[in-house]
Amino acid sequence: MDLRLELKNVSKNFGEVQALKNVNFQLGQNEVVGLLGDNGAGKSTMIKIITGYYQPTSGELYFNGELVENLTVPKARELGVETVYQERALAELQTLWRNIFLGRELVNQWGFMDIKRMRSETHRLMTQSMGFTSGAVTPDSKVGSFSGGEKQGVAITRALFFDAEMIILDEPTMGLSLKETEKLLRFVSDIKKAGKSAIFIDHNIYHVYSVSDRVVVIDRGQVAGEFLTKDISLNDLMEKMIHVAESGVLE
Amino acid sequence: MSSETNLKTSEDENLYQHKFSFSKFIRRNGTQLGIFGVFIGLWLFFIIMAPETFLKTQIYNAFMSTIPFFAMMAMPLTLIVIAGEMDLSFPSIMAMGMITFMFTYDALGNVWLAFLAALLTGIFIGWLNGIIVVKFGIPSLVATIGTQFFWRGAVLVLGQGKSGTLVYTKDSILHPLLVGKIWGEFPVQMIWLLVVAVLTWILLNRHKFGAHIYLIGDNIKSAELMGINTGRTRILVFVLVGLVSAFSGVVASLHVTYFWPSLGDGYLLRTLASVFLGGTSVYGGVGTLLGTFFGAFIIGAIEAATVAIGLTGFWTQLIYGLIIVLSVIMHTYLRKRME
Numbered sequence: 001m002d003l004r005l006e007l008k009n010v011s012k013n014f015g016e017v018q019a020l021k022n023v024n025f026q027l028g029q030n031e032v033v034g035l036l037g038d039n040g041a042g043k044s045t046m047i048k049i050i051t052g053y054y055q056p057t058s059g060e061l062y063f064n065g066e067l068v069e070n071l072t073v074p075k076a077r078e079l080g081v082e083t084v085y086q087e088r089a090l091a092e093l094q095t096l097w098r099n100i101f102l103g104r105e106l107v108n109q110w111g112f113m114d115i116k117r118m119r120s121e122t123h124r125l126m127t128q129s130m131g132f133t134s135g136a137v138t139p140d141s142k143v144g145s146f147s148g149g150e151k152q153g154v155a156i157t158r159a160l161f162f163d164a165e166m167i168i169l170d171e172p173t174m175g176l177s178l179k180e181t182e183k184l185l186r187f188v189s190d191i192k193k194a195g196k197s198a199i200f201i202d203h204n205i206y207h208v209y210s211v212s213d214r215v216v217v218i219d220r221g222q223v224a225g226e227f228l229t230k231d232i233s234l235n236d237l238m239e240k241m242i243h244v245a246e247s248g249v250l251e
Numbered sequence: 252m253s254s255e256t257n258l259k260t261s262e263d264e265n266l267y268q269h270k271f272s273f274s275k276f277i278r279r280n281g282t283q284l285g286i287f288g289v290f291i292g293l294w295l296f297f298i299i300m301a302p303e304t305f306l307k308t309q310i311y312n313a314f315m316s317t318i319p320f321f322a323m324m325a326m327p328l329t330l331i332v333i334a335g336e337m338d339l340s341f342p343s344i345m346a347m348g349m350i351t352f353m354f355t356y357d358a359l360g361n362v363w364l365a366f367l368a369a370l371l372t373g374i375f376i377g378w379l380n381g382i383i384v385v386k387f388g389i390p391s392l393v394a395t396i397g398t399q400f401f402w403r404g405a406v407l408v409l410g411q412g413k414s415g416t417l418v419y420t421k422d423s424i425l426h427p428l429l430v431g432k433i434w435g436e437f438p439v440q441m442i443w444l445l446v447v448a449v450l451t452w453i454l455l456n457r458h459k460f461g462a463h464i465y466l467i468g469d470n471i472k473s474a475e476l477m478g479i480n481t482g483r484t485r486i487l488v489f490v491l492v493g494l495v496s497a498f499s500g501v502v503a504s505l506h507v508t509y510f511w512p513s514l515g516d517g518y519l520l521r522t523l524a525s526v527f528l529g530g531t532s533v534y535g536g537v538g539t540l541l542g543t544f545f546g547a548f549i550i551g552a553i554e555a556a557t558v559a560i561g562l563t564g565f566w567t568q569l570i571y572g573l574i575i576v577l578s579v580i581m582h583t584y585l586r587k588r589m590e
Contacts, residue, residue, distance in 0.1 A: 073477070085473075085476055089472070
């Protein structure tokens with residue numbers, strides 16, 4: 001079976017700065033890959049290339065075995081990529097339903113919105129997957145009034161709603177309480193159970209280790225190494241990470 | 252859109268009914284109701300202070316005759332401000348549209364082609380504003396101060412600073428169509444204002460284009476991450492301002508059947524004041540056209556009322572300026588409280 005996603009020799013330069021250097025990366029069908037690395041290691045740059053936000057300076061992207069050129073955000077979405085961004089990518093002054101359908105409003109052929117349907121879908125999602133059961137929150141509530149966990153719930157629900165085959169979570173536990181984090185990790189396991197693939201990025205090595213099939217370590221814009229979590233203990237992984245941070249190499 | 256295809260539908264489930272609740276209605280439409288309250292309050296105040304003026308129909312006919320010139324432009328300008336941008340060049344676009352109107356008429360002798368040329372000029376200048384802001388990344392406030400002076404300069408250079416009569420337009424049906432009077436009293440430009448207002452409202456509230464305007468003004472980074480073409484959307488809003496400004500320039504000039512090279516100068520302050528009085532936030536992401544509509548009529552009435560009440564016309568500028576400053580302060584305060 002083809003890989004869900006493959007990056008071949010991908011590099012990205014921002015002017016003089018080389019953010020990614022010849023990165024090779026694979027994501028299998030129904031696989032959860034954890035991405036580890038220090039701040040500025042290039043994780044977010046890599047994610048933004050996969051989601052079509054940045055164009056790579058050089059290198060190739062393959063989705064389901066097919067070469068894809070000039071990837072854009074809408075194109076990546078058509079290929080089944082959904083992203084829960086670090087900054088959550090919400091519009092806080094806008095209503096919940098506008099955020100759920102941000103950038104792909106349900107429209108007719110002339111571009112006019114089906115607001116009634118978007119409201120009712122949002123209401124269904126609120127009770128089914130966001131956990132808003134009290135009457136205080138409606139599809140017309142402003143997202144800015146929600147807690148950190150609730151906002152994360154909106155971002156995740158939005159990613160799930162459009163039936164993605166591959167979900168990218170960029171630092172999703174940031175700013176969450178313990179309970180909310182637990183819920184989030186369970187959600188990542190659910191993605192796996194549903195037969196989908198995921199890329200999970202987090203600073204917290206415990207979180208990454210507990211939900212991932214494979215861990216890829218990124219350092220200074222390069223892949224420093226990768227491990228199957230079943231082959232390595234958490235302690236060994238941590239030691240290797242410390243070693244990478246000091247020397248830039250794994251062994 | 253392909254989003255329609257891979258959507259999990261819930262046709263079989265009970266559709267969510269958007270229930271009406273009075274307290275929620277008040278909370279959600281607070282700003283608009285506030286403007287409406289101010290509108291009614293000021294009106295009563297004017298009637299009490301100057302009953303001989305405000306209890307007669309002439310003043311209202313006068314309002315409906317002159318307020319549309321800037322109220323029309325306040326509509327797309329509201330969209331610009333919601334998108335987190337600014338356009339100060341619209342008064343010069345009015346004049347530039349009229350210069351092309353007159354040149355085209357001189358060359359071809361056809362008012363319809365002249366009218367079309369004016370509108371195209373507006374579209375072009377608006378597009379150029381958008382390109383400067385989006386492609387070169389220049390803050391729109393600064394960019395459009397620049398283009399405001401540039402196009403005003405172009406008007407003076409091209410027309411050699413001269414004014415000109417437009418009496419010839421009276422022979423064409425264009426004149427009654429834009430600025431005629433229905434039943435000899437009701438000014439047609441008021442209908443044009445309603446047309447512009449309704450079309451802009453539909454665009455902002457019922458079309459995805461409008462949804463994107465709100466999202467861009469709220470958080471442009473999020474909008475980009477979620478795949479919205481923020482550049483194209485913003486350029487189109489600038490184009491809309493250009494188009495309506497040129498249209499308004501023609502309407503205002505035909506109303507007096509005369510072109511002044513300073514056309515539009517007096518409209519900068521009152522158009523902006525209408526938008527801000529209407530509750531649109533200078534920080535973007537928040538604003539309504541209904542608010543702007545009432546805002547424009549309050550602004551228009553203030554001018555007439557200050558004179559009718561016995562104050563000098565000098566007071567109006569002071570009041571407009573105060574409205575803009577207070578609006579900005581209010582939105583800054585509301586923003587801080589939200590964080």
